[in-house]
Amino acid sequence: MDSPIYTVLLCRPSSNAPFHLQPIISPLLYLVQYAGTTPLSTLTPLPDPSQLPDSILNYRVQLNTQGVLSKQELSAIKQFRRAADYIAAAMIFLKDNALVERDITADDIKPRLLGHWGTCPGLVIVYAHINRLVRMTGIDALYVVGPGHGAPGILSCLWLEGSLANFYPKYSRDKEGLTALVKSFSSPGGFPSHVNAETPGSIHEGGELGYALSVSFGAVMDKPDLVCVCVVGDGEAETGPTATAWHGYKYIDPAESGAVLPIVHVNGFKISERTIYGTMDDKEITALFTGYGYQARIVEDLDNIDEDLAASMEWALGEIKKIQTAARSGKPIVKPRWPVLILRTPKGWSGPKELHGEYIEGSFRAHQVPLPEAKTDANERRMLQEWLTSYGPKELFSESGVPNDAILSLIPEQESKRLGMREEAYKAYTPLDVPDWRTFAVDKGTDQSCMKITGELLDAVVQQNPSSFRIFSPDELVSNKLDAVLRHSGRNFQWDIASRANGGRVIEILSEHTCQGMLQGYTLTGRTGLFPSYEAFLGIVHTMMVQYAKFVKTAHEVPWRQPMGSLNYVETSTWARQEHNGFSHQNPSFIGAVLNLKPASARVYLPPDANCFLSTMAHCLRAKNYVNLMVGSKQPTPVWLSPEEADKHCIAGASVWKFASTDEGMAPDVVLVGIGVEMTFEVIAAAALLRKTIPALRVRVVNVTDLMILGPFGSHPHALSDEDFDSLFTRDKPIVFNYHGYPVELKGLLFGRPNLSRMGIHGYMEEGTTTSPFMMMLMNETSRYHIAAEAVRSAALLNPRVEIDAHKTISTILHLAQKDKEYIHAHGADPAGTFDRPTFD
Numbered sequence: 158m159d160s161p162i163y164t165v166l167l168c169r170p171s172s173n174a175p176f177h178l179q180p181i182i183s184p185l186l187y188l189v190q191y192a193g194t195t196p197l198s199t200l201t202p203l204p205d206p207s208q209l210p211d212s213i214l215n216y217r218v219q220l221n222t223q224g225v226l227s228k229q230e231l232s233a234i235k236q237f238r239r240a241a242d243y244i245a246a247a248m249i250f251l252k253d254n255a256l257v258e259r260d261i262t263a264d265d266i267k268p269r270l271l272g273h274w275g276t277c278p279g280l281v282i283v284y285a286h287i288n289r290l291v292r293m294t295g296i297d298a299l300y301v302v303g304p305g306h307g308a309p310g311i312l313s314c315l316w317l318e319g320s321l322a323n324f325y326p327k328y329s330r331d332k333e334g335l336t337a338l339v340k341s342f343s344s345p346g347g348f349p350s351h352v353n354a355e356t357p358g359s360i361h362e363g364g365e366l367g368y369a370l371s372v373s374f375g376a377v378m379d380k381p382d383l384v385c386v387c388v389v390g391d392g393e394a395e396t397g398p399t400a401t402a403w404h405g406y407k408y409i410d411p412a413e414s415g416a417v418l419p420i421v422h423v424n425g426f427k428i429s430e431r432t433i434y435g436t437m438d439d440k441e442i443t444a445l446f447t448g449y450g451y452q453a454r455i456v457e458d459l460d461n462i463d464e465d466l467a468a469s470m471e472w473a474l475g476e477i478k479k480i481q482t483a484a485r486s487g488k489p490i491v492k493p494r495w496p497v498l499i500l501r502t503p504k505g506w507s508g509p510k511e512l513h514g515e516y517i518e519g520s521f522r523a524h525q526v527p528l529p530e531a532k533t534d535a536n537e538r539r540m541l542q543e544w545l546t547s548y549g550p551k552e553l554f555s556e557s558g559v560p561n562d563a564i565l566s567l568i569p570e571q572e573s574k575r576l577g578m579r580e581e582a583y584k585a586y587t588p589l590d591v592p593d594w595r596t597f598a599v600d601k602g603t604d605q606s607c608m609k610i611t612g613e614l615l616d617a618v619v620q621q622n623p624s625s626f627r628i629f630s631p632d633e634l635v636s637n638k639l640d641a642v643l644r645h646s647g648r649n650f651q652w653d654i655a656s657r658a659n660g661g662r663v664i665e666i667l668s669e670h671t672c673q674g675m676l677q678g679y680t681l682t683g684r685t686g687l688f689p690s691y692e693a694f695l696g697i698v699h700t701m702m703v704q705y706a707k708f709v710k711t712a713h714e715v716p717w718r719q720p721m722g723s724l725n726y727v728e729t730s731t732w733a734r735q736e737h738n739g740f741s742h743q744n745p746s747f748i749g750a751v752l753n754l755k756p757a758s759a760r761v762y763l764p765p766d767a768n769c770f771l772s773t774m775a776h777c778l779r780a781k782n783y784v785n786l787m788v789g790s791k792q793p794t795p796v797w798l799s800p801e802e803a804d805k806h807c808i809a810g811a812s813v814w815k816f817a818s819t820d821e822g823m824a825p826d827v828v829l830v831g832i833g834v835e836m837t838f839e840v841i842a843a844a845a846l847l848r849k850t851i852p853a854l855r856v857r858v859v860n861v862t863d864l865m866i867l868g869p870f871g872s873h874p875h876a877l878s879d880e881d882f883d884s885l886f887t888r889d890k891p892i893v894f895n896y897h898g899y900p901v902e903l904k905g906l907l908f909g910r911p912n913l914s915r916m917g918i919h920g921y922m923e924e925g926t927t928t929s930p931f932m933m934m935l936m937n938e939t940s941r942y943h944i945a946a947e948a949v950r951s952a953a954l955l956n957p958r959v960e961i962d963a964h965k966t967i968s969t970i971l972h973l974a975q976k977d978k979e980y981i982h983a984h985g986a987d988p989a990g991t992f993d994r995p996t997f998d
Contacts, residue, residue, distance in 0.1 A: 218454040218496075222461060222468040233567045234285050234463050236553060237317065240564055241281040242507055243548035244313035244335065248342035249274060250531060250541055255339040256332065256550050256558060261542045266532040271343035272350045275524040276390060277310030278506040279422040284314040286466050287386055287576060290474060291569045297382050297415075299682075300576045301361050303369030303399075304390030304422065306350045306525075309342065311359075317560055318568045320357045320577025324717045332558025354712035357577035360681040362708040365700055367396030370419060371674025374405035376581070376682045377415035378675070379624040381485075383581065384477065385417045385678075391434035392427040398670035398701075403449045405671065406495045407652045408664050411484035413624070416477040418470075419451075419497045424504040426521040442499055452476065452494045457501035469498050489658055509544055512537070584719040585683030586781070590621045594775040598768050598800035604994075605796050607770040607789035607834065608689075608729050612641030614771055615687070618778065619646045619662045625684045626778075629664045629672040637689050637729050638791045673698040676724065677705050685722035685778060691730040692788070695747040702726075706754045706784050713757065713782055723760075723783040727774075729791045731897070732921055733835035733939075736928045743925040743933075748898040751786045752864075752906060756873040760785045761864040763897055765837040766796045768803035769862055776807070788897060790834040795994050797837075797860075810863030810875060811885055817844045817858040817997065825857035826952035826959060828886050829944060832861045833897025836919075838992070839934055840895050842941035845995035847948060851966045853958035854949060859885055869909030882910065889915065891951030895944050896920040917947050931987040935978055942974035 226234070247255055249272035254265040280302060287298055302311055315321045316338055321328040328334045341347030348355060351363035361372045373387035393399055406417065423442075425435030434442065439455055446453040454472065458465040473496035480493040505523020510516070517527045528537040528544075553561055569575050597613045599605045618626055619642050627649075634640055642663060649661035664675060669690065676686045705724060712718040732743035751759050760783045764770040770789045777785040797814070798806055806812050815821035817840075829844055831837030837860055844856050861867065865875040870882075877885070886892050892915060896903045900920040907916060924936040934940035946967045953963035980988050 218452055218472065220454070220468045220472055222458070222464040225464050225468040225471065229563075229566075230289065230467075231463055233563045234289065234467075236561065236563045237285045237288070237567045238278075238281050239548045240550075240553040240560055241284070241310065241313040241317060242278050243545060243550055243553065244316060244339070245277040245281065245309035246274060246508070246545060247339045248272065248309045248312065249526060250528070252340045252344075253336070255336040256554060257542065257545050261538055261545075263532050263538065266538070266541075267344065268532070269343070270526045270529060270531070272309050273306035273525050274309070274508055274527055275424065275426070275505045276304040276307045276422065277313075278508075279424060279500060279502050280304065280307045280310035280388060281314060282462070282466065282502070283386065283388055283420055283422075283500070284311070284576065285567060286463075286470050288318070288567050288569060289467065290470055291574050291576075292567070294474065295574070296384050296474070297574070297579070297581075298576065299360065299373075299376060299383065299385045299579055299581060300358060301369050301373045301376070301385055301387040302352050302359070302363060303361075303366065303388055303393045305363055305366055305393070307363065308348055308350050308352050308356065311352055311356060312338065312342070312348055315357055315577045317564060318575050318577060319572075320575055323572070323578060324357050330559060332554075332556075335554075335558050354708045354718065355715055358579055358582050360582050360678060362704045364707070365704050366390070366393040367398035367670070368402075368674040368677070368701060368704075369393065370399055370402035370417070371405055371671045372678035372681075373417045373419075374402070374409060375675030375678025375680075375686075377409065377417055378627060378679055379413060379684065380415045380581065380682065381413060381481070383415035384474070385415065386420065387417055388420050388422050391421065391423045391425065391432040394421060394434050395432060398668070398674065401666075401668040401671050402674060403446075403451075404666070405675070407450070408649055408666065408675075410649055410651055410658055410660060411481045411493070412489065412658060413660055416481065416495070418473050418477065421497065421499050423499060423501045424506070425519070426504045426524060428524050429521045446497050446499075450492070450494055451497040453497050453499060455499045455501065457499075459502070462502070466498075466500070472496065473498060484658065492652055507548075509540055512540070581682045583717060586719060586721050587625050587683055589618065589626055589685050589722075589778050591775050591778050592617045592621060594771040595800045595804075597771055598803070599796055601768075601796050601799040601802070603796050604793040605767040606638050606791055606793050607764065607767045608638040608727075608791040609641070610767040611727075611770050611774050611789075612639040614774060615639060616641045616644050616646075622685075623660070623662075626686065627662050627664060627679055627684070628687045628689065629676045629679075630689050631669050631672050631694070632665050632667040633691055633730070634663060634665055634689065637691070637727075639689055639727075669694060669697040670701065673701045673705075677701075680722050680724055681708075683721070685725070687725045687727060687778075689727035689729065691735075691742065692728045692732060692747065693730075693735065693742045693744040695726060695728055696744060696750070699747065699750045702750065702784060703754070706758050709758055709782055709784070710755045720781040723777060723780045723785050725777050726784075726786045728786060728788045731788065731790060731833075731835070732925065733833075733897070733933055734790060734792050734930055736925070736930050736933050739927040740925045743921070745788075745898040745921055748786065748788065748864075749902045751784055752902055754784060756865070756868075758782065758784050759865065759873075760875075761788070762786065762862055763788045763833045763864060764807070764862050765831065765834055765860050766794065766798060766803070768796055768798055768800050769807055772803050772807040773862070788833060794834050794838065797841075806860070807862055810866040810877075811859060811861040813885065814841075814858045814860055817841045817856075817995075819848065819855040819857070822857035824855060825887065825890055826855045826956045827948045828857045828859055828890055828892045829948060830859045830861060830886070830892060830894045832864065832894065832903075835934070836895040836897050836939060839939055839941045840944055842995045843944035843948065845997055846941055846945045846970070848997060850945070850970065851949060851959060851962060853956065853962075854952050855956070856948065857887070864906070867903070867910075868906050872909065879911070890955070891948075892916045893944055893947050893951065894918045894920075895939055915951075917951065919943060919947075929981050929985070929987045931977065931991045932981045935974060940974060942970050942977075946970045
């Protein structure tokens with residue numbers, strides 16, 4: 158076709174155009190997804206797009222907002238907003254005189270003014286209108302708050318609806334409870350300035366920005382009746398994770414899952430700078446979201462903001478229902494365009510207008526505390542008095558501090574429908590039905606891929622848990638050899654004809670941030686997920702994982718929050734077998750990130766073979782409240798233990814491997830410890846080499862699968878007692894660790910154990926390139942030769958028979974290492990037999 162491309166994209170149906178062409182914005186404008194089945198001859202070209210009026214090119218949804226709200230509804234919403242804004246502002250400033258029943262004095266004001274006012278009015282207005290929708294339609298809704306430090310706006314609404322009193326009786330819905338809330342906010346023992354696990358209804362830690370939207374998409378998966386209203390601040394919208402998360406709806410099957418209603422709160426400013434979204438005009442911002450695949454509706458009529466927002470939210474809910482109804486009736490809309498609202502309000506709306514000749518409302522100065530010297534400056538204190546009384550608290554609250562009837566009329570009557578009491582947010586955990594892993598165990602003495610065998614277990618988990626288990630993978634599932642799960646489940650990518658509407662359990666998107674956010678939302682609303690990844694790139698979500706762990710730690714301390722499933726990571730394609738992809742793919746640092754977490758939450762496992770990995774995976778999928786990291790190889794490696802032996806080994810966390818030890822490990826001169834698949838292989842190879850090279854040296858081989866047992870007793874729930882540690886590693890013999898991660902991590906973990914000077918640690922030394930697998934061991938001094946040489950050097954101090962030949966033996970061993978290096982450089986491959994199973998004949 159020779160016509161310009163816009164004749165395909167911008168077209169008006171002729172009289173015989175197919176009925177399925179869906180109107181998007183205006184009766185004059187259609188966006189056609191041309192799949193080659195509709196003759197283009199049925200479409201009449203529009204004029205050149207430059208000649209179209211702006212009202213069409215804007216792709217803006219136009220609604221009639223008149224008469225949407227009754228007078229009673231409008232009055233109730235306005236009063237709810239005034240009351241919540243008043244409480245939010247009072248929380249930031251006051252420690253007494255919560256209802257401003259007298260002039261505010263310096264003693265009424267907190268010694269430290271903490272909190273962020275600027276975003277609160279926007280969060281409050283959305284909260285009020287969600288309440289109206291819940292009362293009107295009975296929908297199940299969660300409210301996810303993206304803007305940082307918006308807690309005052311949310312807590313004030315929670316107090317008004319009675320949710321705070323439900324979980325915290327001291328914050329009763331009266332004068333005494335309000336005074337307690339106002340006084341304690343951002344004070345020791347009170348709520349922090351951002352939403353966290355202590356906040357009823359929350360499933361998102363409001364510290365680091367960028368993740369609210371992906372968390373929301375994860376929350377609605379497999380919950381078909383749930384609508385998650387997610388406010389994305391225009392500062393947060395500048396982050397990379399948010400930019401990718403806009404594609405999240407493309408992984409939501411409307412037949413099986415709920416919906417996210419994103420609301421971009423554009424108030425124009427960050428801490429001290431304009432936001433990108435705040436500088437975009439309506440045409441730019443609607444073009445952006447049209448490109449993302451949304452229908453955009455801009456809410457900005459400040460004179461009629463409640464009518465505007467009410468109509469917009471009704472429209473959005475209607476569009477969601479259309480998409481869901483079509484999908485659930487077996488006639489899904491191809492590439493449906495979900496709604497998004499752009500809410501434009503001034504920064505710090507309804508607060509002080511100006512101070513010292515500079516604007517506050519509508520500027521960055523409203524971001525945090527608009528009147529920072531209110532305690533010491535009489536003029537600012539007077540302004541605070543005028544600001545708070547402008548809301549008319551005497552009209553909003555009775556003398557006993559109870560909200561008036563109009564405010565209470567907006568709150569859902571059914572408590573379980575209130576945003577702060579949604580069970581999805583605090584007691585929805587459904588344990589997985591995990592099959593017996595022994596069913597998938599493999600024979601001892603064979604070579605198997607940990608990942609390939611574990612994929613078989615995961616396939617069964619998927620089948621037995623069709624609506625409570627998902628895998629979130631950054632485009633590496635097949636590469637990581639977990640693709641057995643695709644045998645009975647597809648990928649849930651809704652914009653792909655092959656996988657659309659198939660109920661796939663795998664979410665595969667090349668954004669670790671989005672995978673992490675979805676996993677968090679899915680887990681915190683009662684389900685269980687798995688995040689498999691190339692080892693080197695899990696670090697991308699390091700801080701996200703830490704933020705989540707902080708949420709879990711705090712949730713564990715909140716008595717009304719019930720247990721939740723664990724966050725489960727599989728770290729594979731490890732540095733030890735990433736020699737083909739090069740230095741950029743060699744990075745085990747995520748282990749250290751988990752080690753730094755609160756011990757109650759952190760679990761790190763390095764199963765040495767396929768049977769141990771099966772046992773570990775089954776355990777982690779059943780566990781609650783942890784961050785579980787499982788590290789294993791995807792390449793075939795020896796199966797050292799039978800299922801029965803693997804079970805006992807994993808329960809213990811570590812054990813002596815008698816088959817590789819001298820005299821089954823009795824009275825050793827040195828203890829060799831393998832931690833990790835390849836590291837353990839090299840330890841066993843070192844033990845075999847030593848038996849042949851210097852028979853006088855007595856070796857005990859130990860494998861550690863649960864890394865946390867090594868810390869000093871009391872430092873972690875799994876840490877061995879001193880007596881148990883000595884029984885494994887001896888009381889005073891040298892120990893040579895061969896560890897998968899960075900040596901400094903293991904040194905930190907072991908610190909506090911007695912007699913550290915006897916311990917030598919080998920691990921990844923940040924040496925790598927595109928080379929051979931064994932050369933990676935040689936470069937990082939984790940090879941059998943380096944372990945064996947240190948074993949001789951250490952044992953020589955205790956065993957005269959070893960000492961007499963130590964220098965000669967070490968020289969011989971290191972000469973073998975050098976010869977292997979030369980061979981690899983000459984031939985581009987490892988010497989034949991390098992990875993054959995060691996023998997001890």
